Amino acid sequence: MFEQGITILGLGPGAPEMLTLQAWRHLQSIPEIYLRTRAHPVVAGFPSTLQVHSFDEVYEQSNNFSEVYRTIVERVLEEAQRNGTVTYAVPGHPFVAEATVPEIVRRARELHIPVRVIEGVSFLEPVFTALEIDPFPRAVLVDALELGALHVPNFPTDVPALIAQIYSRQIASEVKLTLNAFYPDEFRVRLVHAAGTPQQKVEDLALYEIDRSPHIGLLTALYLPPLDEATSMEAFLEIVAHLRAPDGCPWDREQTLQSLGPMLLEETYEVLEALDQEHVENLQEELGDVLLLISMLSQIASEEGYFAFPQVVQGIHRKIVRRHPHVFGDVDLKDSRGVLRNWEKLKEAERKENGTAEQKGILDGVSKALPSLVRAQEYQSRAAHVGFDWSDIQGVREKVMEEWEELRQANSPEEIEKEVGDLLFAVVNLSRWYKVDAETALRKANERFMARFKHIEQEARVMGKPLADLTMDEMENLWQQAKRRGK
Structure with a gap:
C-alpha cells in the first residue's frame, strides 16, 4: 500500500545493498516512481513491475541548475495534485546536498499536501569511511558549485572541509582557483570517487593536481584538511576574547574603547611606514597589529552591549554592496569618475534616509582627527566628486603661484599664518591632481x-x-x- 500525498525517498550513496529496508519495501508497494536522475546504480535493481520516470531531460533542456530545480519541484507538486500521490526519489539522503527536497516540502505544506520522507544513507557516511576519519566536531560541508563561483573560500581555514559535487574537471578547476586564494598549490588534499560503491577510489594528491584526475565523476568529493592552526578569524576572535576574560591578561582587561584609540592610530602609521619601505614582512606583521586592535575594540563594544564583531562585518558588507551597484547590481558606470559621482549620490540618499541630509553636508563625514594634509585632500576629493573642481591642472598651478604671491605680500603674523595655510591647501590640491597622496x-x-x-x-x-x-x-x-x- 502507498499513502496519499508525496513520498520522498532516499536511494542511498550508490551500492544496492545500502538501500534501506524501508525504502525497498516502499519500492515494492508502488506502481510508479519519479527520479531526479536515472544516473544511480540502484535503479537497475528496481522491481520489474515498477514504472520509472526521470527528470533527466529537464537537465538537458535547462540553462542552469536553479531552473532545473524549479521545474522538478513544480512537476512533483503537479503530479501529487493530479493523482493524489507521487513518490519522488533522489540519490543519497533526501535532506543532504539535495536542493529540490526542502522546497518541495515547503511548497507542499503551503498546499496542505501530506509529505512522507523515507530516509537513505547519504554520501557522507561512505566518504568518511573511505577517508577513515571522524568529521566530528568541526568539519564543514561545502558545495563545489557555490565555492567555484567565489573569489575566496567561504569557510574557516583551520577546520577540515568536505567539498561535494565535484562532478567534472571544470568544476574541480574552478574550486582549485578559489582555494588558491588561501591554500598553496602543494597543499595535500584527497579526492574521493564513488564512495560506497565497488568503484570507490581515494587519491592523495597536491591541490594543483585535482583537475587532472581521470577519475572525476558524478560521485566525486574533495577532502580538504585544515590549513593550519590559528589561521581563521574565528580562532583569532577567541584569542582576543580570552585576553579579556577573567582568566585573561590584566593589561588587556584594563583597556577601554578610549585607551585603544591612540594605539590604533600609531599602528596605522606603522602600516604606512611598511608600505613606504615596501617591506612585505613588516607589512604582514603591522596589519596583524591593526587587526588585533580592531578585534579588541569590537570585543570591548560587545562586552558593553553596543555591538559584536558580526555586526561590524555585516555593516561594512551591506555598505560595500549598496555603494557598488555597478558591481553587485545593474548600474552601468564607465570609469572611476562616474563611480565617485555615483558614490556621493548614494551617500546623499543615505543621509536623507537617515534624516541627516539637512544637518550634514558631504564634508561632514570627514573625521577632524585626521592629519591636516589628509583632511585637506579628502575635502578636495569630496568636493570634486560633485563637480566643484578645476577644469584642468593649469588652473591648479596658477592657484599655487597666486597663494605664494599673497604670502610674499603678507605683513602681519596673522596674515602670514593664513597665507601659509592657503598655500599648503593649494599644494595639496596640486598633489591630488598629480594623483599623489599628499x-x-x-x-x-x-x-x-x-x-x-x-x-x-x-x-x-x-x-x-x-x-x-x-x-x-x-x-x-x-x-x-x-x-x-x-x-
Whole structure:
C-alpha cells in the first residue's frame, strides 16, 4: 500500500545493498516512481513491475541548475495534485546536498499536501569511511558549485572541509582557483570517487593536481584538511576574547574603547611606514597589529552591549554592496569618475534616509582627527566628486603661484599664518591632481631628510668634529653626497 500525498525517498550513496529496508519495501508497494536522475546504480535493481520516470531531460533542456530545480519541484507538486500521490526519489539522503527536497516540502505544506520522507544513507557516511576519519566536531560541508563561483573560500581555514559535487574537471578547476586564494598549490588534499560503491577510489594528491584526475565523476568529493592552526578569524576572535576574560591578561582587561584609540592610530602609521619601505614582512606583521586592535575594540563594544564583531562585518558588507551597484547590481558606470559621482549620490540618499541630509553636508563625514594634509585632500576629493573642481591642472598651478604671491605680500603674523595655510591647501590640491597622496609624499620627504641628515652626523663623527662646528658649505657638500647616494 502507498499513502496519499508525496513520498520522498532516499536511494542511498550508490551500492544496492545500502538501500534501506524501508525504502525497498516502499519500492515494492508502488506502481510508479519519479527520479531526479536515472544516473544511480540502484535503479537497475528496481522491481520489474515498477514504472520509472526521470527528470533527466529537464537537465538537458535547462540553462542552469536553479531552473532545473524549479521545474522538478513544480512537476512533483503537479503530479501529487493530479493523482493524489507521487513518490519522488533522489540519490543519497533526501535532506543532504539535495536542493529540490526542502522546497518541495515547503511548497507542499503551503498546499496542505501530506509529505512522507523515507530516509537513505547519504554520501557522507561512505566518504568518511573511505577517508577513515571522524568529521566530528568541526568539519564543514561545502558545495563545489557555490565555492567555484567565489573569489575566496567561504569557510574557516583551520577546520577540515568536505567539498561535494565535484562532478567534472571544470568544476574541480574552478574550486582549485578559489582555494588558491588561501591554500598553496602543494597543499595535500584527497579526492574521493564513488564512495560506497565497488568503484570507490581515494587519491592523495597536491591541490594543483585535482583537475587532472581521470577519475572525476558524478560521485566525486574533495577532502580538504585544515590549513593550519590559528589561521581563521574565528580562532583569532577567541584569542582576543580570552585576553579579556577573567582568566585573561590584566593589561588587556584594563583597556577601554578610549585607551585603544591612540594605539590604533600609531599602528596605522606603522602600516604606512611598511608600505613606504615596501617591506612585505613588516607589512604582514603591522596589519596583524591593526587587526588585533580592531578585534579588541569590537570585543570591548560587545562586552558593553553596543555591538559584536558580526555586526561590524555585516555593516561594512551591506555598505560595500549598496555603494557598488555597478558591481553587485545593474548600474552601468564607465570609469572611476562616474563611480565617485555615483558614490556621493548614494551617500546623499543615505543621509536623507537617515534624516541627516539637512544637518550634514558631504564634508561632514570627514573625521577632524585626521592629519591636516589628509583632511585637506579628502575635502578636495569630496568636493570634486560633485563637480566643484578645476577644469584642468593649469588652473591648479596658477592657484599655487597666486597663494605664494599673497604670502610674499603678507605683513602681519596673522596674515602670514593664513597665507601659509592657503598655500599648503593649494599644494595639496596640486598633489591630488598629480594623483599623489599628499600625506604619503610628505612622510617620504621626512624620511629622506632624516636619512640625509644622519649621513651628515655620521660624517661629522668620522671627521672628529662636533656637528655644530661644521660650516654651512661642509654641511651642504655632505647633504649633496647623501642625496647622490640615495639616488
